[in-house]
Amino acid sequence: MAAMPVAIVILFLMLAPMPASAQNERVDYVVAELEKSGFPRAVAEGLFADERVKMYPPREVAPRTIDWDKIIASLVAPQSVQRGEKFHSQYQEILDKAQKDFGVDKTAIVGLLRLESDFGRNTGDYVVFNVFYTSMMRAEEEKRWKWFAENLIALAQYCKKGGYDCLDVRGSYGGALGPAQFLPKSAELFGADGDGNGVIDLTHPLDAIYSAANFLVEHGWHEDQMAALGKYYGSANGYPRAVMAYAEALRKSLGMTPPPPAPESNNSDSNSRVIGRTN
Template identity: 30%
Template sequence: MFYPGVAPALAQDQKVFAPLRAEMISQGMKTAQVDALLDDKRVRFEGRLMAILLAPSEHKLNYGQFLGSKTVKAGKAFMAQHAATLAQARKQSGVDPTVVVAILSVESRLGIYTGKSMVFNVLASQAVLDTPEAQKLVAQNWPSKQKAELKTAKTKKRFAKRAAWARKEMGSLMRLAAKEGRSPLDYQGSLAGALGMAQFVPTSVLIWGQDADGDGRVDLLDPQDAIHSVANYLKAHGWRPGLSYKAKLKVVLTYNNSKPYANTVLGLAEKLR
């Protein structure tokens, strides 16, 4: 939990971000830069998106959709189109191209769905989830029949964990933007704050992102960079040629800690062979 300190520069409806302002300044950002960012008219607390992201869903994601003939056909076409890049990534990482393409397929439909949310906003909103002010705004958008869920210790613990994670990612977003010479407000991604075909969060971009095409930046909307970045991530997390299914599953679970997700990725990879 960080400590509030409302800044005069913040608009009335943005005072929820006062704790984040203090945190960003404590991480070494200049006060004027932080105030300029938080006072930008594009910056807002995404209460509706937070409810969508965090409210318990009555429907589980249908991972079976990713194992259908349409997805397999698209994956094989992608593999043919980017065969040279996939071969190079395999040589450098030892990761099977079918697994890389399976992850890109499940994450973003090979780049079709990369998200249109303002990454700064969704990360900033998550970063203050452990404050009463933010929780009130989330409650306004929470499903009525699930309002009791908000008051449970389990939910408060989940919000606190999410906030701590998001504060780290906000710092990474700032470093990524500085490295690329871009405004932190320019990035678009998922409602969780993930970027590009590979759906990397900012920390992952900084650590495992690869500039495969040599243009001076990691662009996860570019297939070359996305392919090499996914392969590099999997290699760094233990992927080696000849792994058992159980060992492969363990590696893919580091990408998304969901067994249905990991089994789907490996199942699709098998169909892409």
């Protein structure tokens, strides 16, 4: 997902909540930051007063080792690659545009979306506001709870700009949104408007495609593709290799040749890439 350290993902499942005084301090911090960004204070406070706000119950999650070789074997199986062919056919126009505008191999974008959410099939059903609210309340270190708070703030801003109900936005247990599994803070910084309607909707494949491409470019795709993919996931262990294996299998299935090296970025390209960001 773009982009969260893997160890943080399950934090909200494991820790006990802070005392009430600390909880109030943290809510006050979010409310104050939202007010600074233009939210009426009553609206910001109303988010936390909503009856749908709740903390997810803690539960232990056993550490696991990811078998990337097994995952890659499943990814490049014929049935899996066929789903990529279908997605490529359905969204070829925007994939071609993203490849042209950002210089990111479109088959790598398809591979990323296959691995992140199976093209939007598995985006999660957790209330994202409650994910970050729970994590913020349970985190012990100031740096960590403020990281969750910043995602709460970014989520509220994303919902305000898009006209979404903040307590109805669903995502993964780590708080990631849509087919590209973007965290709210990453959406604020790297979200891009793929369909040109002036609104970034991370649940829409066109915006997800464009946002993923923008994130990769902003994290060094033109210098080191594997490193950029590692930053997208939050860990370089296996993920970049899996995305590239799927991209190669898809190219072979479609009879495509590998794309030429991406052009060097320049000032005009950089300016075009930030158009449509949520900030």
